[in-house]
Amino acid sequence: MHATTFIKFEHSNIHNSNNYFVEFIVVSLCLCLTASYCIMPLIIHQSLPYSHDMLFHVFQADQFSRGIAGGSLYPRWMADANEGLGSPTFIFYSPFSYYIVAIIHLVVPSFRESMTIAIWFSFFLSGLTMYAAVRKTCGKDASLLCAIIYQILPFHLLDLYARGTFAELYAYVWGPLVLLSLLQIHHAKKPFWPLIGLSASFSGLILTHLVTGYMLTCAIGLYIVYVLITQKERQFPLFSALGVIIGFGISSFYMIPVIFERIYVHIDYITKCTVCDYTKNFIFDLNNISDRFYQWLHISVTIELTVFSLIASKFFNKYELNCQQSKQGLLCCAPFILSFFLTTPISAPIWLFIPGFPSLQFPWRWILLMELFFCTTIASYFNRMQFSKYRVYLLTFIPLAIISATIIFKASLFHKELITSLENPIQNSKNTIAWEYVPIWASAPRQTIMNSGKEKMGVISGNASVRITEWHPEKREGYVDAATCSKIKVSTFYYPGWKLFVDGKETSLNIQDRSGLMMFDVPQGKHEFVIVFTDTELRRTAKIISVIALIMVMCFAIFVTLHSAIVRSLSK
Structure with a gap:
C-alpha cells in the first residue's frame, strides 16, 4: 500500500513538473512576442529613440562598460564626462542596468545592438515577474493577460519612446x-x-x-x-x-x-533647475496642457483611471462594503489611488512636507507605481468576480492595447528623430553633462568645462615635460622629466578617492581654485607617477x-x- 502510494505520488510530481515546464515555455514565448512588439521600431530602424534621456543613458552605459574593460569590477568614475574632465556619476547612479549592457556587449560587438537587446530583456523580464507575482492569485490565463498588460502599459512605453529612461x-x-x-x-x-x-x-x-x-x-x-x-x-x-x-x-x-x-x-541642482522643479511637473495641470509629452500622459492616465473605475465598480457591486472580500478589494485599490493622487497638483502640500519628495523631480514618476498596482488589482479582481471573464479581459485589454499601439506607431512615424550613430557615444558627451554630479571644488563648472581642451596633462609652472603611458578611467600612469621644480595639472576633476603616487610614494594632490582640477608638484629630475581612483x-x-x-x-x-x-x- 505504501509503495503504491509512493509511486503515485512520484508520478504526480513528475506530471506536475512537466505541466509547469510546458506552462513556462508557453508563457515565455508569449511574453517574448510582446516584448518584441514593444521595441519593434528599434528593430525596424536599427536605432534607439531620440528621447529625453536616451543619449545620457547611452553615454553612461558606454562609460560603465569602458570602466569594466579598464579593470574595475564596479566602476565609479565616468572618465569622459564633462568633456573629459570626469564625473563621480556612478557613485550616485544605480549600476544594475549598466551591468546588463556590459555583459551583453561582451558577446555583441555593436554597442547599439547591446542596448537594444538590454531594452528587450527589460520588457520580457517585467512581464515574466508580473506573471510570477499574480500566478497563484488569478490562475494561468488571467496572469498571462496581466503580464502582457504590464508590458504594454502606456507609461511603460513612454518611458522608452518619450523619456528614454x-x-x-x-x-x-x-x-x-x-x-x-x-x-x-x-x-x-x-x-x-x-x-x-x-x-x-x-x-x-x-x-x-x-x-x-x-x-x-x-x-x-x-x-x-x-x-x-x-x-x-x-x-x-x-x-x-x-x-x-x-x-x-x-x-x-x-x-x-x-x-x-x-x-x-552639486546635488541641489536636481531640485533647483527649471526643468526638474516638481511644482511645474504635476499632471492635469493647466500649464502643461500644450506640451505633447504631457498630452500623452493625460491620455494614458485617463484611460487607466477609466478602466480601473469600471472594474472596481463591478467588483464592489458584487460585494457588501463591510465584507472581507470588499475590504481586500479596497486594500488593493488604495495604493493605486494614492499613487495617482501624488501625481496631481492637489498633493503639493505633501510634496513640501515629506523629506526627499522634491528630489523625485517629477510627480508623474508615481505613474510607474500606479501601473504596478493597476495590474495587481486587476489580478485580484479576476480571481474574485463571477461575471464573464472574457468581457473583463476585453474591457481591460482593448483600450490599453489601442493607446500602446498608437505610441509605438507614432515612434515609427518619427523615426527620423532616432539616433543613427551610436557606436561612439563619446562624440555626444556634450549632451550628457550631469551638473548635479559635478564636484563642489569646481565653483565655476560651466566655464571650466567650456574651456577644457584636449590636453590630458600640462605644465602650469616650471620647466618640465610629461609623457603618459597609460590612461584608464580610474588609473593614469606616466613620467615627468622636470628640469626645474614644476607644477603639473591633470585635466580631471578632483573627488575624494583620487590618490597620487610619485616614484612609488603617496604624495598629496592639490586642487586648482575655481576649476576644481587636480594638480601636483614634482622636484627636479625624472619621476614616475601613478594617479588612481580608490575607495575611501x-x-x-x-x-x-x-x-x-x-x-x-x-x-x-x-x-x-x-x-x-x-x-x-x-x-x-
Whole structure:
C-alpha cells in the first residue's frame, strides 16, 4: 500500500513538473512576442529613440562598460564626462542596468545592438515577474493577460519612446517581485523564504533605480503601519521591515556613499533647475496642457483611471462594503489611488512636507507605481468576480492595447528623430553633462568645462615635460622629466578617492581654485607617477556591510534548507 502510494505520488510530481515546464515555455514565448512588439521600431530602424534621456543613458552605459574593460569590477568614475574632465556619476547612479549592457556587449560587438537587446530583456523580464507575482492569485490565463498588460502599459512605453529612461525600464522588473514577497510574508506561517526573496528583490530594485526604490519604500511603510493599526499583527510588519533592512544592507556598497557623499557634488541642482522643479511637473495641470509629452500622459492616465473605475465598480457591486472580500478589494485599490493622487497638483502640500519628495523631480514618476498596482488589482479582481471573464479581459485589454499601439506607431512615424550613430557615444558627451554630479571644488563648472581642451596633462609652472603611458578611467600612469621644480595639472576633476603616487610614494594632490582640477608638484629630475581612483574609508566600510549582509542571507538560506530537509525526513 505504501509503495503504491509512493509511486503515485512520484508520478504526480513528475506530471506536475512537466505541466509547469510546458506552462513556462508557453508563457515565455508569449511574453517574448510582446516584448518584441514593444521595441519593434528599434528593430525596424536599427536605432534607439531620440528621447529625453536616451543619449545620457547611452553615454553612461558606454562609460560603465569602458570602466569594466579598464579593470574595475564596479566602476565609479565616468572618465569622459564633462568633456573629459570626469564625473563621480556612478557613485550616485544605480549600476544594475549598466551591468546588463556590459555583459551583453561582451558577446555583441555593436554597442547599439547591446542596448537594444538590454531594452528587450527589460520588457520580457517585467512581464515574466508580473506573471510570477499574480500566478497563484488569478490562475494561468488571467496572469498571462496581466503580464502582457504590464508590458504594454502606456507609461511603460513612454518611458522608452518619450523619456528614454533606460534604468527605469528595469525598475518594472523588480516591483512585482517585491509585492510577491510581501504577499507571501503576509500569508505564510513561517515566512523565511519570502523574507529572503524580499531582501533580494528590494536590494535589486535599489541597485536598479533608486527613485523607484524610495517610492516603493514609502508604500511598504504605509502598508506596515496599516497592518499594525488595523490587524494588530506582529509577524508581517516584523518580517517585512527586516527584509527591507537586509535589502538596504546588501545594497550598502551603493547606498551609503549616495547618502554621505552628496555633500561633495552639486546635488541641489536636481531640485533647483527649471526643468526638474516638481511644482511645474504635476499632471492635469493647466500649464502643461500644450506640451505633447504631457498630452500623452493625460491620455494614458485617463484611460487607466477609466478602466480601473469600471472594474472596481463591478467588483464592489458584487460585494457588501463591510465584507472581507470588499475590504481586500479596497486594500488593493488604495495604493493605486494614492499613487495617482501624488501625481496631481492637489498633493503639493505633501510634496513640501515629506523629506526627499522634491528630489523625485517629477510627480508623474508615481505613474510607474500606479501601473504596478493597476495590474495587481486587476489580478485580484479576476480571481474574485463571477461575471464573464472574457468581457473583463476585453474591457481591460482593448483600450490599453489601442493607446500602446498608437505610441509605438507614432515612434515609427518619427523615426527620423532616432539616433543613427551610436557606436561612439563619446562624440555626444556634450549632451550628457550631469551638473548635479559635478564636484563642489569646481565653483565655476560651466566655464571650466567650456574651456577644457584636449590636453590630458600640462605644465602650469616650471620647466618640465610629461609623457603618459597609460590612461584608464580610474588609473593614469606616466613620467615627468622636470628640469626645474614644476607644477603639473591633470585635466580631471578632483573627488575624494583620487590618490597620487610619485616614484612609488603617496604624495598629496592639490586642487586648482575655481576649476576644481587636480594638480601636483614634482622636484627636479625624472619621476614616475601613478594617479588612481580608490575607495575611501567610507566606501570600503560600505562594501564590508554589503558582504556581511549577503553572507547572513546565504547562511540563513542554508539553515532554512537544512531545517526543512530534517523536518521532512523526520515526518517520514
